[in-house]
Amino acid sequence: MSDRSFTTIENQWITLKDRTRLAARIWMPDGAEQNPVPAVFEFLPYRKRDGTSPRDESTYPVFAAAGIAGVRVDIRGSGESDGVIDGEYTERELADACELIAWIAAQPWSNGSVGMMGISWGGFNSLQVAALRPPALKAVISIASTVDRYNDDIHYKNGCHLSAQLSWAATMLGYQSRPPDPALVGERWKEMWLERLAGEPFFMEEWLAHQRRDDFWRHGSISEDFSSVEIPTLVIAGWADGYRNTPLMAVEGLGEKAKALIGPWVHKYPHFAWPKPRADFHGEAIAWWNKWLRGEDNGIDKLPQARAYILDAVRPAPRRDSDPGFWIARDVWTPPHMQCFYVEQFGRLTEGMPIPHAPEHPVYVRSPLDTGTASGEYFTLKPDAEMAIDQRLDDAGSLVFDTMPLADDCDYLGRPVLTLRLRPRAAHANLCGRLVDVHPDGTATRVAFGVVNLSHRDGNADPKPLIPGETVSIRLVLDACGYRFRKGHRIRLSLSTAYWPMILPPPEDEGMDIDIASLGLGLPVLGDHRRITVEAPANPDPLPRYIEHAAAATKRQIVRDLSANRTDYRIHEETGLYEHPKTGLSTRQLREEVWSISPDDPLSMTGVSTWTCDMHRPGWFVRTVARARIACTATDWIVSAVVTAFEDDVQIFEKIFAEKKIARDLM
Template sequence: MSDRNFTVIENTFITIADGTRLAARMWMPENAENDPVPAVFEFLPYRKGDGTCARDESTYPEFAKAGIAGVRIDIRGSGESDGVIDGEYTELELANACELIAWIADQPWCNGSVGMMGISWGGFNCLQVAALNPPALKAVISIASTVDRYNDDIHYKNGCHLSAQLSWAGTMLAYQSRSPDPALVGDDWRAMWLHRLKEEPFFLEEWLQHQTRDDFWKHASICEDFDAVKIPSMVLAGWADGYRNTPMRAIEGMPDRAKALIGPWVHKYPHFAWPKPRADFTGEAIKWWNKWLRGDDNGMDDLPQMRAYILDGPKPAPHRDFDPGFWIAKDTWTQPETKTVYVNDGRLAFEAGDESAPAADIYLKSPLDTGTASGEYFTLKPDAEMAIDQRPDDAGSLVFETAPLEAEIDLLGRPVLRLDVECDADWSNLCARLVDVHPDGTATRVSFGVLNLAHRDLEANYNDPKPIPRGQKVTVTLVLDACGYRFKLGHRMRLALSTSYWPMILPAPFDAGLTVSPSSIAFDLPLLGAHEKIEVKEPDNPDPLPKYIEHKPGRTERSVQRNLTHNETRYRIYEDTGLHEHPDSRLSTRQVRSETWTINPLDPTSVKGEAAWTCDLERDDWSVRTDCHAELTCDRDNWYVSAWVIGYEGSEQVFEKTWEKTIPRNFM
């Protein structure tokens, strides 16, 4: 069938029931009003006109050529949409999404069937909306998302406070502070912008007031009731991203409705992600939509429940263009069989040690700056955002490793660690890492997990953390993140334990140590088991992202500096997108992000984070800029949060706002 012609509607306003106008960009197949088509809807706060335009232009034209309309809508307070955003995945956001789905289905060009799709925010809310069961929503594709907002997002992880929470609050402050485009909204742009600046929230204030898994986080976490999602859901992720657990959790919770695909990728769509190999996302998505939105008998309902790329011993590097490995499929996903490794005579071994002669306990207190090789929680580029060689972090850790392996071991699933510990404070953070040690000593992180030991009773204590009884050993279970990995012949497996993983997780308010009982360690490794080796088609176009006009080049840097005189470690991130002009809209944009974390390795209350953004928009003689700054510090009892935003029209300052709040620490 030949490609269908289509038109692009750069901006149209949809007025919802409360009178708010939401801005949409649409890709409309030719003659759709006479030959109605299904539609795919994406609902984001990331600005359709400049924030996501490149990826939208790599995807939605392909849908439109296949006779599927694309409808990309900005959440209120974003881009050209009216109003002010009220938070992440709020009842209002999800209700608006349901209303928009009904509006789309009711249009004369739509056949009444709507799909919802997205990555990250859009991957989250398409699953969340599916759980609300709007009648016209027939299927979803969710990429790099979560089913558990507390334990598997950028806020907290098993009770540990992720530094990404400040980073993301700064990012959202920057996104929401940007102006609408006057070319699309007309003379109202300035009033809309100033209203947005005046009323926009600083999300970190709300997030930090919910430090346990309370009703705030249970809202929109579909793991609370997987049965609420009744439609087919394709769930994708990448091993190089922080959201790698979701496909497995989705098919375990929705075995008759979900399909999983996990590749080697960072936090990007699979048809232009790194590390390669990539996947033909648009081709497969079109088949998915044709099956569930048109009723085509094309076999998409018979996809294997799990398809995954098994990494074959990649080395960490400053840039990972391609990761060696192979694709496998499992028609039915079941909990994997496990191989348990123990600590026997000081080494990891596949046989337990002599129970009558237990090994002596070992005291562990990592330097508080252990973790600078961890990379970002979610990664956008295959450089030092990914975990680098683990040897610097392992130097501050308690390490056990096997002898060189005498046979390959293939893993797919979530490793589980059990051990007995005693803490010399009310609690400590614990990080466990599974590491592949290459014959030359290079150390690749395969999987990791973190746990705030006050949250050690995973089901009972997420909303009721408890201190560790002093002078008593407690048994701790730590579930690490999912992995798909081959340990090669001659390589060694390493288990690295640390009480710090900074700056990825922020320290407890006291510099606590742990007494670890090596004889208690049992590390269950999920075996790949029976599988079929498959091919996953790569995209026909190896470089699908459009190229915009570059006026100033971009630059990215990540660095760690240790000031030995003042005993301070500084971790710095600098990213400049460069100044680029869209050739059609002629809008030029630039964002500069500077994020710095500092800590005295002997003082957990010295930790400080600063996230700063400068965002420029310009066209001809019109220009606006916002400078945003967010900061987080602490003492033993409190978190101290502050932020400010300044707006400029041309060179003139037209707005300034500050936030400042003290929030008590709650086992955090």
């Protein structure tokens, strides 16, 4: 890496063909107009001025010092950009991205080669834009993203309704209801703010209108046609995050064009993520850009196709600073060999295949509907109770099968597969399968899990209703994992009919009869590999320090009211109040969320998510409060929301999304 001087352009207006003005923050290597440079583009609704500024300031100055311009743009209706957001990854958003790439490539300081990068939303649209093939886009780095918007995002998972869908709808209401910074847009700030408040949608209504994997979800899912992506793609994720499947799916789908890196991390960039060890994202990204945007022969194209951190007998804990394990490489990724297990006659999980035509051995299971409180968040931002905790809480309400203590260490990498036959006792049912590491002292670590709405047993596009009492065959592919089960530990398979609050309950709760004689579990053997070193970042504390006015706080509680037969899962997340030392802008966000259910009544389920967002400078204060709610009947989801805005503690706006019933589609 060089140490080139650079200039930060705090706000650059980019006017699109339709006259919409988008706001960009640019880190420009000095002398670029004389000696043009490549550029890396990131396109998000998360506000460059305050929302993503810490992580932007940890990365783009490093790129600029290496002679690579960084262009961070707020999408329509966010930050200082004009307009109103119209949804996730819409045709308009992707068209804007393509237009911006062309604008970047045409600038006198650009060498005409653009890379696109991002985590989460920015990782999603990087892949989606790559599939549109804008000519100047030469390479992508996608972190914590998806190739399948239906099955590997925060909406649905194999037909099950994720609670994260409401959480994220409330989050976006809170994020998008904030105004632009008057210091950048001037007197227009309030007019722009009121336009956003009046026009922003409640995303939940649209998402619930598409409960099957239809064209709405196929749009933007590059798994529909992997061949549409023709440029080199580095895909990164963490085992502690909800997007852990994407790197291996991308490699399988894109072939030699893709490289996969999977660490132990939550939903963060790998140079400041937890649990450690971290990875030198900056060094690798700069080499990636120099190869594909400059043509530098630096060997980065010779990376192994898949690199992964194999977790080694991890123990769940209230907070995990680091996870034991080791890095491995597979130079060419091929589908793993599956080690098979079955349940023998005494209920022991045993290596081997289920006995063909064995007599049926049905076991009835009906989990308490609050089974799942040890599941953690779908996507995790901190290495605390957002991650799955000790699974003994959930195993108590599950059907469990253990191996004998292992005679040797067993290493796995890939997606476990569960097969079985069952007879539902109602027309609607969910099934959750979990792979668990049982330590000698009984501590239980979740290694992988999968869920299925049984109406979606043969696919998500055209679900089929269950017939109570009729035997159905299930093949459930669990999420990917990289894990070592230690000698003396036991491998556990846990099966439950509930996994709340991660997935919402079906309208009926009659349980099912599982034929354990038919049960087969395939675990993906690590196979041929080599141990490698993944360099740690040189800077162990890369995020900038802002001025703290109030500390962050987090709390997660499970409250079981035994008299009322009610369980609440409560979340309190406060970012603290922090001031940017250069802009003088102070911001704070507070999330309060409560999920509630009676353990024997699926129709008692409710969820409420509230976001309070504050922004202020001396003499200027604004606050927005966004609240979203979901409940259900046997036939409908019931959703509502309200957004309220305050200026100097005076309410200036309120928008009510009135209670709306949306028919449950085989859920």
